[in-house]
Amino acid sequence: MSLSGAAAEPHTEQPFLQHHFALPEQQAEASKIGMWLFLVTEILLFGGLFAGYGVMRMLHAEAFHQAHAHLDRALGALNTVVLLVSSFTMAMAVHSARRGERRKLVLFLALTLSLAGVFLGVKYVEYSHKFHDGLLPGRLYAHRGDATAGQFMFFSFYFLMTGLHGLHVAAGMAVIAWLLRRARRGEFSARYYTPVDLTGLYWHLVDMIWIYLFPMLYLIS
Amino acid sequence: MSTASQAESSPRTYLRVLAALLALTAVTVLAAGVNFGAPSINVVIALAIASLKGSLVALYFMHLRHERPMNAVIFLTGMAMLAIFLMFCFLDTASREPVAPSAAPAAQAAGALRPSSARILRAS
Numbered sequence A: 001m002s003l004s005g006a007a008a009e010p011h012t013e014q015p016f017l018q019h020h021f022a023l024p025e026q027q028a029e030a031s032k033i034g035m036w037l038f039l040v041t042e043i044l045l046f047g048g049l050f051a052g053y054g055v056m057r058m059l060h061a062e063a064f065h066q067a068h069a070h071l072d073r074a075l076g077a078l079n080t081v082v083l084l085v086s087s088f089t090m091a092m093a094v095h096s097a098r099r100g101e102r103r104k105l106v107l108f109l110a111l112t113l114s115l116a117g118v119f120l121g122v123k124y125v126e127y128s129h130k131f132h133d134g135l136l137p138g139r140l141y142a143h144r145g146d147a148t149a150g151q152f153m154f155f156s157f158y159f160l161m162t163g164l165h166g167l168h169v170a171a172g173m174a175v176i177a178w179l180l181r182r183a184r185r186g187e188f189s190a191r192y193y194t195p196v197d198l199t200g201l202y203w204h205l206v207d208m209i210w211i212y213l214f215p216m217l218y219l220i221s
Numbered sequence B: 001m002s003t004a005s006q007a008e009s010s011p012r013t014y015l016r017v018l019a020a021l022l023a024l025t026a027v028t029v030l031a032a033g034v035n036f037g038a039p040s041i042n043v044v045i046a047l048a049i050a051s052l053k054g055s056l057v058a059l060y061f062m063h064l065r066h067e068r069p070m071n072a073v074i075f076l077t078g079m080a081m082l083a084i085f086l087m088f089c090f091l092d093t094a095s096r097e098p099v100a101p102s103a104a105p106a107a108q109a110a111g112a113l114r115p116s117s118a119r120i121l122r123a124s
Helices: A003-008 A022-059 A061-068 A073-098 A101-133 A153-185 A195-218 B009-033 B039-060 B072-095 B103-109 B115-123
Strands: none
Touching: A003 A022, A003 A101, A022 A061, A022 A153, A022 A195, A022 B072, A073 A101, A073 A195, A073 B039, A101 A153, A101 A195, A153 A195, A195 B009, A195 B039, B009 B039
16 A cells, blocks of 8 residues: 555544554554653663662662561562552453453453552552651651661662652553543544553553562562 | 454463462562572572563563564663663672772671672782
């Protein structure tokens, strides 16, 4: 098919198709590539924190080990499970969207949104416990009776990394809520569900980052 | 989308991937409690399991396995850049004398000099 010929036709039957794309498939693939490029910048954003964490842990191994004992391993594991299951429900949402199953799409989006809420709820419980004990980042650190100096460093990274990740979860919830609204209005179909697809990619990346954060912060041996 | 759905994953595949991810999470938690002789072995094991889980997410949930390879190329290029970045940060840290004033006396007092620093001290 010729690109110019296809582009010259009015897209009356496909209102979602932008005029500079010849085919819906081409538009969807271009959107996806854009999303993946964005995800790579996200990986590098967190990568900077991973590097700082790694260097500080090498220099203050004992302090990191002692400090990590203040984290609740069970809550961390629970949140890992919650986020993994939410990734599954998101994958199912994309699957339902691809098949044009609107009710299932709404159901799975709602499930993903609720699980994200549970994740942030658990995080809230953990944070309030840390605040209460004075386990705060940097110069705000007010915990007394530490066996090893430098534990504030662990909590600086703990709050930076889980905080940035939590912001990503919150942003994801906002986008999923918007998708939910659009899905209920029937704006997605088997022919057009790119926003669901791309949000799914983002959500899985947020999950993937937590997969690394959990052992690094909660499981120091 | 005809291009992406040539061999799409089924709900059954997604369920199996979820089961594997949950099992690997249990393995990570258990492995963290085992003494393998050196803490660095635990770190390697934890990161290896995390990478396995991440690969499962990328291949199945993010559809990299059934797509045209362009997105995988972008993703892997990013990961390669990250690996280079991390590798040089850690190589640098591991091959230096302690620079943080607070860390050096404590480490010496505990007799816990890193091999590299010990070597430098012996040479001088």
